[in-house]
Amino acid sequence: xxxxxxxxxxxxxxxxxxxxxxxxxxxxxxxxxxxxxxxxxxxxxxxxxxxxxxxxxxxxxxxxxxxxxxxxxxxxxxxxxxxxxxxxxxxxxxxxxxxxxxxxxxxxxxxxxxxxxxxxxxxxxxxxxxxxxxxxxxxxxxxxxxxxxxxxxxxxxxxxxxxxxxxxxxxxxxxxxxxxxxxxxxxxxxxxxxxxxxxxxxxxxxxxxxxxxxxxxxxxxxxxxxxxxxxxxxxxxxxxxxxxxxxxxxxxxxxxxxxxxxxxxxxxxxxxxxxxxxxxxxxxxxxxxxxxxxxxxxxxxxxxxxxxxxxxxxxxxxxxxxxxx
Amino acid sequence: xxxxxxxxxxxxxxxxxxxxxxxxxxxxxxxxxxxxxxxxxxxxxxxxxxxxxxxxxxxxxxxxxxxxxxxxxxxxxxxxxxxxxxxxxxxxxxxxxxxxxxxxxxxxxxxxxxxxxxxxxxxxxxxxxxxxxxxxxxxxx
Numbered sequence: 246x247x248x249x250x251x252x253x254x255x256x257x258x259x260x261x262x263x264x265x266x267x268x269x270x271x272x273x274x275x276x277x278x279x280x281x282x283x284x285x286x287x288x289x290x291x292x293x294x295x296x297x298x299x300x301x302x303x304x305x306x307x308x309x310x311x312x313x314x315x316x317x318x319x320x321x322x323x324x325x326x327x328x329x330x331x332x333x334x335x336x337x338x339x340x341x342x343x344x345x346x347x348x349x350x351x352x353x354x355x356x357x358x359x360x361x362x363x364x365x366x367x368x369x370x371x372x373x374x375x376x377x378x379x380x381x382x383x384x385x386x387x388x389x390x391x392x393x394x395x396x397x398x399x400x401x402x403x404x405x406x407x408x409x410x411x412x413x414x415x416x417x418x419x420x421x422x423x424x425x426x427x428x429x430x431x432x433x434x435x436x437x438x439x440x441x442x443x444x445x446x447x448x449x450x451x452x453x454x455x456x457x458x459x460x461x462x463x464x465x466x467x468x469x470x471x472x473x474x475x476x477x478x479x480x481x482x483x484x485x486x487x488x489x490x491x492x493x494x495x496x497x498x499x500x501x502x503x504x505x506x507x508x509x510x511x512x513x514x515x516x517x518x519x520x521x522x523x524x525x526x527x528x529x530x531x532x533x534x535x536x537x538x539x540x541x542x543x544x545x546x547x548x549x550x551x552x553x554x555x556x557x558x559x560x561x562x563x564x565x566x567x568x569x570x
Numbered sequence: 571x572x573x574x575x576x577x578x579x580x581x582x583x584x585x586x587x588x589x590x591x592x593x594x595x596x597x598x599x600x601x602x603x604x605x606x607x608x609x610x611x612x613x614x615x616x617x618x619x620x621x622x623x624x625x626x627x628x629x630x631x632x633x634x635x636x637x638x639x640x641x642x643x644x645x646x647x648x649x650x651x652x653x654x655x656x657x658x659x660x661x662x663x664x665x666x667x668x669x670x671x672x673x674x675x676x677x678x679x680x681x682x683x684x685x686x687x688x689x690x691x692x693x694x695x696x697x698x699x700x701x702x703x704x705x706x707x708x709x710x711x
Contacts, residue, residue: 414581414583414598414709416597416598416609416666418664418666423664424613425595425597425611425613427583427597427598429583463611466709466710468581468707468709469707470707
């Protein structure tokens with residue numbers, strides 16, 4: 246659980262007292278008095294709880310080597326070089342981290358942001374005391390965020406699988422076919438698109454690279470099996486040549502051409518959807534827009550969402566798919 | 571294949587459906603040192619109003635061919651133990667569930683999962699599930 250700001254201040258004070266070589270082995274009373282000197286009035290139980298939290302292993306706690314020394318009847322760091330202030334930052338670093346925390350908090354993402362914010366709070370705990378913090382009751386940064394979704398709990402496991410190249414077994418449910426399938430995947434990439442998370446990899450069942458929505462996965466398990474790597478060019482292509490996630494099977498990267506009204510062309514100008522986007526405007530402001538992309542279902546859906554303001558010109562097969570949606 | 575340590579869980583992909591309706595599907599079997607895990611997938615059926623319901627009897631067990639010993643159900647996840655039941659809301663619903671039984675012996679074998687000794691068509695009985703240790707994949711926990 247992320248520590249609150251007053252708790253973080255107490256950790257700082259405890260750390261300071263424990264590192265004071267002039268008064269080694271501080272007692273509980275010393276710690277309480279040090280807090281009281283900073284206008285923080287707490288009980289023995291709170292300080293004991295703080296010490297327990299500080300001792301908790303990372304990522305939850307600080308892994309602080311605190312021990313009660315029975316001989317000297319006081320607390321000590323068993324590692325004299327230890328301090329939670331080892332993370333101390335300069336003022337501009339603090340501001341940069343605070344902005345990042347705001348952004349991640351705004352992005353949401355459940356466990357992912359929780360882990361990040363918890364880690365950052367620890368980093369900041371060593372610095373906020375010095376620089377203070379502007380208290381904000383409401384966020385000043387807001388991005389689109391959705392409630393935590395099904396399957397996101399597998400993020401850590403799948404991330405580890407991609408990073409360490411470990412094959413994974415899971416059961417997959419296909420929403421369209423309404424069918425389950427056991428999958429043995431050699432994963433290489435996790436992507437997010439429109440707040441939905443996906444894992445890409447070589448599927449032994451399909452004998453090709455496939456992508457699976459995390460929301461449709463059940464019970465993934467890491468397997469002790471030799472990893473089948475995917476060609477780097479394929480990974481690069483998935484990273485750079487697609488808008489969306491689900492490539493239309495059987496088609497390669499190609500030039501896709503659309504005609505958009507002046508109204509919609511303004512949006513494409515302001516928010517290009519891909520690096521390959523090129524707009525040629527007519528006198529009235531409508532645009533002939535081309536993309537060099539692997540065609541995807543998401544691209545077709547995006548075009549469709551603009552209704553009569555947008556028309557696919559080519560290639561013909563993509564136009565047919567678009568009109569058939 | 572290297573001989574696996576007895577403590578290593580081993581996974582088998584065994585896609586097998588029950589009866590002519592092929593529902594539920596047995597997706598995976600995992601032999602753990604302390605239990606045997608069976609992963610199932612169920613698609614709610616059009617034959618039943620709002621997809622009907624599912625549950626599993628507490629006395630469901632495994633039985634190895636040629637052996638009279640029963641391997642009892644220890645735990646069920648994703649499916650209630652009877653008389654409780656999971657009511658679907660629609661015929662488009664689905665459910666993934668896992669049953670944990672007492673550990674099967676770590677050897678090549680054929681086993682049945684029996685919800686009822688004399689089953690009705692709707693009971694979840696599966697027969698002739700083959701375990702060939704050479705095809706098992708060690709799981710990392």
